[in-house]
Amino acid sequence: MSTDDGDLSPAELAFVCEALIAAWHHDAAASAGGATPGSQAALDLAAVRKLFPDRTPASFEHAHEQMSGQMIDAIVLLLQSVSTQLRARQVITVSLWPLVRAEFEHAGRVAWLLEPFSDEDAGGRRMARALLEQLSAAQRQRFTNGKWNPARAKQFKTNRDELLDKIRILFDDVYTPMDRPEQIDKWRIGGEVMAPLGKAIELFLKRNFSNGDAIYHILSDYSHPSVISLALHSSASDEDGVTIWSYPPIPRVINFQARLACAALHNIALAILQYFGYPSIAIDRWASEAPPHWFGLKSV
Numbered sequence: 001m002s003t004d005d006g007d008l009s010p011a012e013l014a015f016v017c018e019a020l021i022a023a024w025h026h027d028a029a030a031s032a033g034g035a036t037p038g039s040q041a042a043l044d045l046a047a048v049r050k051l052f053p054d055r056t057p058a059s060f061e062h063a064h065e066q067m068s069g070q071m072i073d074a075i076v077l078l079l080q081s082v083s084t085q086l087r088a089r090q091v092i093t094v095s096l097w098p099l100v101r102a103e104f105e106h107a108g109r110v111a112w113l114l115e116p117f118s119d120e121d122a123g124g125r126r127m128a129r130a131l132l133e134q135l136s137a138a139q140r141q142r143f144t145n146g147k148w149n150p151a152r153a154k155q156f157k158t159n160r161d162e163l164l165d166k167i168r169i170l171f172d173d174v175y176t177p178m179d180r181p182e183q184i185d186k187w188r189i190g191g192e193v194m195a196p197l198g199k200a201i202e203l204f205l206k207r208n209f210s211n212g213d214a215i216y217h218i219l220s221d222y223s224h225p226s227v228i229s230l231a232l233h234s235s236a237s238d239e240d241g242v243t244i245w246s247y248p249p250i251p252r253v254i255n256f257q258a259r260l261a262c263a264a265l266h267n268i269a270l271a272i273l274q275y276f277g278y279p280s281i282a283i284d285r286w287a288s289e290a291p292p293h294w295f296g297l298k299s300v
Contacts, residue, residue: 007251008291013258014086016290017079020262023282024076024269031278039277040122041065047123052170056127060170063130064113068272071106075265078103082261091249093233096257097222103264104219108200109133110268111207114275128190131167135160135176136184136194143181208267215260259294266295 008016035041048061059066082099085091113129116122138160145153167189168174175188187194195203198216205212222229233253234245266283273280287295 007255010086010091014083017083020286021076023286026282027280031276036277041276044123044126048127051124064126068110068113071110074106075103079261079265093253100261101219101223104201107264107268108204111204112195112200125192128192132189132194135163
């Protein structure tokens with residue numbers, strides 16, 4: 001996962017995480033005015049308006065942008081949670097893995113929504129993906145609430161059906177079977193197929209890390225229940241014939257976790273700033289001041 005050479009203390013790692021959050025807020029503030037002329041975001045918007053003249057609700061035109069922003073806000077909050085854990089009186093290493101994994105899961109959704117396309121129909125494809133994202137979220141809520149809150153499930157069903165009616169006005173190619181949750185992975189709108197959680201994470205990892213498969217498996221192994229993973233985090237002691245397990249912070253582990261946690265926000269922040277045509281001045285400065293081995297290569 002790394003070596004102990006040059007490892008930072010938990011408090012130092014927390015400071016690095018918080019510095020990245022501040023850098024993101026600085027660079028993101030510049031984009032408040034919307035996409036710059038000539039940026040991919042501006043080109044996509046023009047393409048959508050050309051594809052669907054007088055038929056596209058404004059909320060559909062910008063849906064992928066708004067969703068991406070919300071997902072990145074969640075990544076920031078998760079990274080802040082990582083920092084909070086690092087500042088705890090004793091860092092519990094096990095608690096950090098689910099937070100880091102959740103960052104990558106959100107980053108995967110953004111990577112899918114903003115995936116670069118070479119064809120002129122990029123705007124239409126991106127809008128179709130955003131509609132898949134919105135429709136699938138409503139469908140999952142309908143299924144979930146159907147198990148404990150029928151009235152709320154009915155409301156989500158109404159919202160889902162209203163959205164689907166609007167989608168069918170725009171796209172002829174709509175395949176959205178509704179019988180079982182697992183069918184969502186096969187949904188298709190405008191030639192775009194829904195990306196399951198794992199596929200989206202893989203896309204993000206492949207675009208940003210040379211050893212993405214390894215990272216994904218590490219996050220999975222250490223986030224899911226595993227007696228081996230717990231053993232690797234713990235140490236055993238004997239007290240009057242009773243085995244006591246403790247989970248002391250291991251420098252190489254918490255440094256690796258913080259490195260991944262920052263990498264998730266760092267890479268997806270660069271992606272969305274580039275999409276809107278804005279520089280990453282503060283984030284680049286943060287990267288230049290971060291531990292050198294964190295970003296010397298295109299891998300973690």
